[in-house]
Amino acid sequence: MVNMGLLEKMIKTHRGDQWSREKITAVQRKRLLSLVKYARDNSPFYRNLYAEIGNDFTLTDLPPVSKPELMAHFDDVLTDRRITMAQIDDFTRDLDHIGRMIDNKYLIFKTSGSTGNPAVVLYDKQNIDVSSAVAAFRTFARKEDFRKFMHHGKKTAGVFADHGFYLACGMSRYLQLKMPHRKTKITVDVNAPESVIIKQLNDFQPSMLSGYPSNLALLADFEELRIHPDVVITGGELLTDDVRRKLERRFGCYVQTHYSCTEGGEIACECEEKHLHINEDWVIVEPIDSDHNPVPYGEMSDKVLLTNLSNYIQPFIRYELTDRVIVHDEKCKCGRNTLWLEIEGRTDDILEFENGVRIAPMSLYKVLEEVRSIRRFQLVQRAPDRVELRITSDDPGEAFAQAKRDLREFFGSKGLNVEIVPSDLSPQSDKTSGKFKHIYRNFE
Ligand SMILES: [Zn+2]
Numbered sequence: 001m002v003n004m005g006l007l008e009k010m011i012k013t014h015r016g017d018q019w020s021r022e023k024i025t026a027v028q029r030k031r032l033l034s035l036v037k038y039a040r041d042n043s044p045f046y047r048n049l050y051a052e053i054g055n056d057f058t059l060t061d062l063p064p065v066s067k068p069e070l071m072a073h074f075d076d077v078l079t080d081r082r083i084t085m086a087q088i089d090d091f092t093r094d095l096d097h098i099g100r101m102i103d104n105k106y107l108i109f110k111t112s113g114s115t116g117n118p119a120v121v122l123y124d125k126q127n128i129d130v131s132s133a134v135a136a137f138r139t140f141a142r143k144e145d146f147r148k149f150m151h152h153g154k155k156t157a158g159v160f161a162d163h164g165f166y167l168a169c170g171m172s173r174y175l176q177l178k179m180p181h182r183k184t185k186i187t188v189d190v191n192a193p194e195s196v197i198i199k200q201l202n203d204f205q206p207s208m209l210s211g212y213p214s215n216l217a218l219l220a221d222f223e224e225l226r227i228h229p230d231v232v233i234t235g236g237e238l239l240t241d242d243v244r245r246k247l248e249r250r251f252g253c254y255v256q257t258h259y260s261c262t263e264g265g266e267i268a269c270e271c272e273e274k275h276l277h278i279n280e281d282w283v284i285v286e287p288i289d290s291d292h293n294p295v296p297y298g299e300m301s302d303k304v305l306l307t308n309l310s311n312y313i314q315p316f317i318r319y320e321l322t323d324r325v326i327v328h329d330e331k332c333k334c335g336r337n338t339l340w341l342e343i344e345g346r347t348d349d350i351l352e353f354e355n356g357v358r359i360a361p362m363s364l365y366k367v368l369e370e371v372r373s374i375r376r377f378q379l380v381q382r383a384p385d386r387v388e389l390r391i392t393s394d395d396p397g398e399a400f401a402q403a404k405r406d407l408r409e410f411f412g413s414k415g416l417n418v419e420i421v422p423s424d425l426s427p428q429s430d431k432t433s434g435k436f437k438h439i440y441r442n443f444e
Contacts (some may be wrong), residue, residue, distance in 0.1 A: 006129040013133040016281035021337050024280050031309040032059065032284070039315040042079035046072075046315060059284065062316040064292060064305055067119050074120065078314055080105070088120060099173025106313055107174060110165040111262045118369065121262045122314045130282050130310040131171070131265045138269035138279065139233065141256045148230035152207040154184045158218070159197060159211035160188035160236075161366040167262045168210075168235070191214055191363050193413050198225045209251070212236045213243045214350060214381050215360040220250040229253055230415055235260060236362065238343060257342060261323075263316045264306045268341055275332050275340040282310050285341065286318070287327045297329040300344065348439040351381045361439040367410045373399040378427035381441040386419040390427045 019027070036057075039046035054059055070077050073086045083103065091102050092110070101107055107123040123131070140146040160168040172187045188200045190211065198221065201209070206229050209216070213234040219225055232247050232255040239257040247255045259268040259276050264283050268276035278285050287301030288294060295301040304323050308316045324344040332340055350359030368377045378390040389407075393399035402422045411418040427438075 002304075005125055009126070009129040009133040010136060013130070013137050013281065016279075017137065017336065019281070019337060024337060027281055028138075028284060028309070029320050032307065035307075035309055035312065035315060035324075035393075036062070038079065038312055039317065040082075043077055043315060045076040046317070054351055058113075059286070059307070059318070060294075062318050064320055065316075066320045070314075070316075070319070071119060078122070080313055083122070083313075085120070090120075095163060098165055099170050099177055104435065107170060108165055109167050109170050109262045111167075111173060122311075124311065124313040127308070127311040127313070129266065132265040132327045134282065136270070138266070138277075139258065140231065141270045141272050141274075142254060143282075145231040145254050149207045152230060155204065155206055155207045156185045157188060157201055157206035157209055158186070159188045159190050159201075159209070159215060161191065161362075162187050164366070164370065167260070174358055190360075191366060191410065194219065194222060201227050203224060206425045207231075208233060210235060212360065212362040213247075213257070215362055216347075217243045218360050219352070220247060226366060227251070231256070233258065259341070261306075261321065263319055263321075264308045265310070267306070269331060271334040271336060271340075273332055273334050275328070275334070277332070277334075277336050277338045277340045277344070278327075280338045283308055285325070285339070286329065287325055287341075295327075297327050297339075300324055300326050305407055348437050349381075349441050351387075351439065351441055352384070353411075353414075353418060354384050355415075356365070357414055357416055359414065364407075367406050368403060371399060371403045371406060374403060376427045377403070377438065379439045380423075382421070382444050385417065386421060388421045388423045390423045390425050392426050399430055 010428055016024075016027070036050070049063060049065070057377055073397050083106065088102065088108055091097050092108060099107070105124065107128060109121045109123065111119040111121065119343045140149070156169055158172060160166065162169045165237045169187045176185055186200065188197050188206050190197075202225065205227055208231050209227065209229040210233045214237055216232065216234060222418055229251055231253055232251055234255070234257045239255070244255050256274070257276075258266065258270055260266045266279055267283050267285065269279045270276055285308040286294060286305040288303050288305055290302040304321045304325055305318045306316060306321050307318055326342045328340050328342070331337075348365070350358055350360055351364070364379055368374060368379065373393050373395055375394075376392045380388045380390070382388050387407075389400065391399055391403065391404060400422050407418070407420050
């Protein structure tokens with residue numbers, strides 16, 4: 001059966017690439033009005049939040065919302081009144097439900113808990129279709145890479161955190177379940193031993209390789225990895241120029257990135273000028289300072305307010321993200337009329353242990369955020385065989401014990417015996433730069 005919803009979103013998204021600024025603004029306005037009306041009519045939380053807002057509002061009249069706020073009022077935020085957090089908790093206890101729909105209607109994802117508790121995010125059919133349409137038309141920066149990818153059977157390997165309700169593996173599993181006869185996609189668990197990852201990739205020979213840049217940079221150092229992708233697409237962290245060049249040299253192909261998050265879907269896609277163009281037909285990005293004032297184009301923001309115009313089950317309208325970005329309005333040479341942005345990336349360190357074993361921060365990050373009772377964490381390497389763990393938790397004793405078990409198992413899988421020491425300190429920012437790192441080295 002032809003999926004009419006997807007077809008329609010594809011046609012709309014394809015047309016969106018040709019639009020003028022005036023047309024983009026008009027479409028955004030129309031979609032925003034429709035989303036706000038739906039949220040008001042169906043979500044008690046938004047009905048209450050917008051009680052004083054008239055029908056002739058502008059975007060900035062709407063009060064911003066934050067993750068803690070939306071999670072605290074989870075059931076009331078949802079526009080489908082039959083779905084509750086209790087039900088979702090129950091559903092997500094079974095890992096076989098990754099990539100399956102609850103109530104036959106909604107996919108469930110969880111975010112990384114970088115700024116407190118993880119968010120739980122529902123995708124409705126329309127949000128899934130928009131994500132697929134944007135991925136289909138805007139993922140590839142260059143047409144020639146897309147042609148090679150199609151020619152080589154669309155074989156895609158993603159090296160991501162598997163075994164969780166994360167966007168990348170959840171969406172990949174959803175597609176695999178929908179088309180079980182197609183063997184064109186694999187997800188390789190980033191936390192598996194390198195030898196296992198390398199064997200899976202060598203056996204599969206992907207045309208498109210995706211993953212976290214820091215982790216792909218580590219894998220690139222293994223001579224045993226013998227793959228020849230047509231394109232490498234990174235995500236989840238900032239792709240630095242150094243890593244981009246390293247991966248280009250190692251794999252002999254084009255290397256690019258994109259900017260997405262679970263709450264907003266595909267926020268921006270890269271063009272051949274290496275500019276991240278905002279998918280303005282489906283999301284609105286507002287750069288703001290720490291007091292929620294708008295930050296002009298060309299200047300670094302403290303945060304971002306994100307509006308996802310395609311998610312109707314769980315509206316994210318002026319939702320605060322802690323990413324720091326510079327939004328540009330200069331016309332890009334690629335011909336697109338959308339705004340584009342630069343992101344200041346996560347700055348966690350790659351840790352190096354005995355025998356030169358190096359571990360990408362994202363791998364440790366994924367281990368620790370699986371520990372449900374941890375609210376925030378910071379892992380500091382103090383010696384080649386010792387790390388210090390700082391956490392905040394309602395039950396620090398239990399949280400630490402579980403984190404220690406999981407970390408020991410993880411380090412053990414890499415052939416390492418690392419001492420894990422608890423700390424009375426809470427996670428804290430660097431005293432000189434003021435930047436916060438979850439994972440870094442600081443030898444005593
Ligand atoms: Zn461009």
